[in-house]
Amino acid sequence: MDIATFCRQSRVLVIAGKGGVGKTTITAALARMAARAGLDVLVVELEGKPGVSAAFGATEPLAYTDSTLTAGSGPLGIVRDDGSGPRGAGQPEAVAEGTVHARRITPDDALLEYLAEHGMGRISKRLVSSGALDVVSTAIPGIRDILVLGKIKQLEREADVDLILVDAPATGHAMTFLSSARGLLDAARSGPVRAQAQDVVELLADPERCQVALVTLPEEMPVNEVIEAAYQLEDRVGLTLGPVIVNGCLSDDPRLSEDPAAAAAAVAVTLSTEQIGALAAAASFRASRYALQVAQRRRLADELPLRQLEAPIVFSDTIGPREIERIAESLADAIENIGAEPAPTVS
Numbered sequence: 001m002d003i004a005t006f007c008r009q010s011r012v013l014v015i016a017g018k019g020g021v022g023k024t025t026i027t028a029a030l031a032r033m034a035a036r037a038g039l040d041v042l043v044v045e046l047e048g049k050p051g052v053s054a055a056f057g058a059t060e061p062l063a064y065t066d067s068t069l070t071a072g073s074g075p076l077g078i079v080r081d082d083g084s085g086p087r088g089a090g091q092p093e094a095v096a097e098g099t100v101h102a103r104r105i106t107p108d109d110a111l112l113e114y115l116a117e118h119g120m121g122r123i124s125k126r127l128v129s130s131g132a133l134d135v136v137s138t139a140i141p142g143i144r145d146i147l148v149l150g151k152i153k154q155l156e157r158e159a160d161v162d163l164i165l166v167d168a169p170a171t172g173h174a175m176t177f178l179s180s181a182r183g184l185l186d187a188a189r190s191g192p193v194r195a196q197a198q199d200v201v202e203l204l205a206d207p208e209r210c211q212v213a214l215v216t217l218p219e220e221m222p223v224n225e226v227i228e229a230a231y232q233l234e235d236r237v238g239l240t241l242g243p244v245i246v247n248g249c250l251s252d253d254p255r256l257s258e259d260p261a262a263a264a265a266a267v268a269v270t271l272s273t274e275q276i277g278a279l280a281a282a283a284s285f286r287a288s289r290y291a292l293q294v295a296q297r298r299r300l301a302d303e304l305p306l307r308q309l310e311a312p313i314v315f316s317d318t319i320g321p322r323e324i325e326r327i328a329e330s331l332a333d334a335i336e337n338i339g340a341e342p343a344p345t346v347s
Contacts, residue, residue: 001338003033004037007033007034008163010240011163011210012203012210013211014168014211014212014213015213016233017229018216018225021216021217021247022215022247023170024052025055025247026327026331029055029327030331032056032324034162035097036332038097040098040099040160041100042155043069043103043164046166048104054318054320056102056324070097105148107144107147110147145181146180146196149180150196152166171226175236178239179236181200182237182238205239212240213242216246216247216300217248218296243309244307244308246308248312249293250290250312264276309331310334
């Protein structure tokens with residue numbers, strides 16, 4: 001599948017999953033991938049963590065207003081060979097890189113903006129000066145989530161970018177976050193709160209406007225949680241699910257089965273007995289981790305009939321532009337292979 005086509009399946013893509021599976025890293029990598037395919041992207045961060053900006057090499061934290069993480073450039077070495085370009089069928093078409101924007105959305109900021117846009121700017125200033133803002137924004141159960149989702153809905157309607165990526169909270173909070181609109185819709189019979197909830201429900205229920213991509217690790221507990229979350233999101237919230245992104249995947253390396261002593265001798269390297277033993281133990285551990293990965297991905301495929309996209313494990317203390325670029329390329333390769341095989345099999 002073409003990368004741009006994949007990214008245009010929905011205007012809002014919510015990235016969700018268990019805490020610690022790398023949601024923010026995957027969000028940044030998807031943004032980079034989409035930008036390299038020529039799309040303008042907005043990343044929405046909800047928890048005030050520095051991961052998104054750091055992934056693009058920025059040092060300043062995100063604010064409520066847009067920050068530009070990468071500016072679009074001229075034509076890249078990336079090509080699309082779909083026959084739709086001006087050069088004719090079979091001729092590669094250069095793609096200009098898109099721009100990645102990012103912003104942090106908080107309930108308090110969304111409330112203040114809402115009041116100001118509805119002619120109540122003076123009231124919003126008094127709420128801030130009096131310290132009563134938090135009281136107002138928590139007066140109705142679920143209202144904080146609706147304020148944030150309502151802002152995302154507004155951004156989606158304005159359509160200033162091709163794709164909005166939402167770095168959602170961890171699964172437990174994300175379930176409450178995404179289901180809050182239906183709860184308020186049932187509780188509020190009329191008024192602006194109900195209208196806002198109705199708009200949010202319509203956004204979440206329309207797969208051309210909003211979908212969810214779940215992120216997991218190829219391990220037992222994260223896989224269990226992502227399976228449970230997938231069915232809850234479909235049944236309780238009515239959301240459409242995109243592919244599951246399996247993060248932190250090891251590659252299959254046939255060299256792991258080689259005898260360390262023989263491999264060293266083949267290149268005229270002398271190893272001590274302790275070094276040979278350590279290499280053999282490391283190879284055994286790596287092979288066992290890969291076998292576990294294969295087993296968990298097979299179980300995931302059996303219990304959750306969604307296509308899997310593989311993101312590689314990155315051996316680095318920090319996640320910056322270089323690491324994000326590598327993950328983005330891996331995700332792009334996985335997406336371009338969608339359709340090459342009839343089913344999401346795991347080798």
